[in-house]
Amino acid sequence: MIADIIRSEKLHKYYEGEVKVHALRGVDLFIKKGEMVAIMGPSGCGKTTLLNSLSGLDDISGGKVWIGGKDLNELSDNKKTEMRALSMGFVFQFYNLLPVLSAVENVELPLLLAGKTKDARKKAEKALDLVGLSHRYDHRPSALSGGERQRVTIARAIVNEPDIIWADEPTGDLDTETSDKIMDILCKLNEKNGHTMILVTHEDRVAERADRILHMESGLIEKDQNNGT
Ligand SMILES: Nc1ncnc2c1ncn2[C@@H]1O[C@H](COP(=O)(O)OP(=O)(O)OP(=O)(O)O)[C@@H](O)[C@H]1O
Numbered sequence: 001m002i003a004d005i006i007r008s009e010k011l012h013k014y015y016e017g018e019v020k021v022h023a024l025r026g027v028d029l030f031i032k033k034g035e036m037v038a039i040m041g042p043s044g045c046g047k048t049t050l051l052n053s054l055s056g057l058d059d060i061s062g063g064k065v066w067i068g069g070k071d072l073n074e075l076s077d078n079k080k081t082e083m084r085a086l087s088m089g090f091v092f093q094f095y096n097l098l099p100v101l102s103a104v105e106n107v108e109l110p111l112l113l114a115g116k117t118k119d120a121r122k123k124a125e126k127a128l129d130l131v132g133l134s135h136r137y138d139h140r141p142s143a144l145s146g147g148e149r150q151r152v153t154i155a156r157a158i159v160n161e162p163d164i165i166w167a168d169e170p171t172g173d174l175d176t177e178t179s180d181k182i183m184d185i186l187c188k189l190n191e192k193n194g195h196t197m198i199l200v201t202h203e204d205r206v207a208e209r210a211d212r213i214l215h216m217e218s219g220l221i222e223k224d225q226n227n228g229t
């Protein structure tokens with residue numbers, strides 16, 4: 001399946017708990033293939049929920065999401081997992097690197113899980129080369145700096161050459177210089193390889209590099225800003 005275009009219509013998400021939270025309140029969205037979109041907004045406004053809902057990681061409560069023309073409501077969990085494995089990459093904080101695996105093994109893993117075993121090691125090395133970690137193949141995560149770990153996470157997200165990359169605060173804990181380097185890598189991937197990129201950030205200097213900035217507020221997109229240069 002080619003996951004090229006992302007669309008949502010009246011997308012609602014409730015969390016049912018002791019207190020019911022209406023986290024997405026009817027989000028209408030259209031993202032074109034190859035777009036680089038930044039999502040901003042205050043803590044708790046629904047940014048992570050939106051990524052989880054659009055990527056099919058989490059079930060939605062109402063409305064519709066289409067990825068590459070496929071209605072996610074009509075796909076089984078297995079199909080959604082397969083779609084993610086084959087056509088999406090994730091740079092999420094809860095998608096941690098496995099501590100017992102080396103950098104190159106961590107990057108190789110999505111290929112093995114997707115059954116793409118041919119040349120998996122070579123592809124993993126190439127992805128690490130792309131993020132400037134040719135000299136760190138065999139290091140375990142504990143022997144890498146924060147910025148290096150984040151770059152391994154990016155290498156892991158791109159190793160499958162996914163149509164869509166979802167990143168939730170990819171530069172969150174990093175200093176400005178490292179953050180700029182990470183953004184250089186993501187922008188280059190977007191420009192050169194045409195990956196669609198959706199990234200959540202709190203930082204203006206990160207968002208400025210996207211084609212488009214979505215400003216969220218209380219579960220809705222309040223402003224959809226074209227960042228035309
Ligand atoms: N699993 C959950 N169960 C119940 N409520 C949740 C759950 N996950 C998130 N929420 C609530 O939904 C709302 C949106 O959360 P979300 O994580 O999407 O915010 P966010 O914009 O990503 O915030 P941050 O910038 O702090 O990461 C918040 O009010 C949060 O408390």
Ligand SMILES: [Mg+2]
Pocket residue numbers: 047048049168
């Ligand atoms: Mg969040």
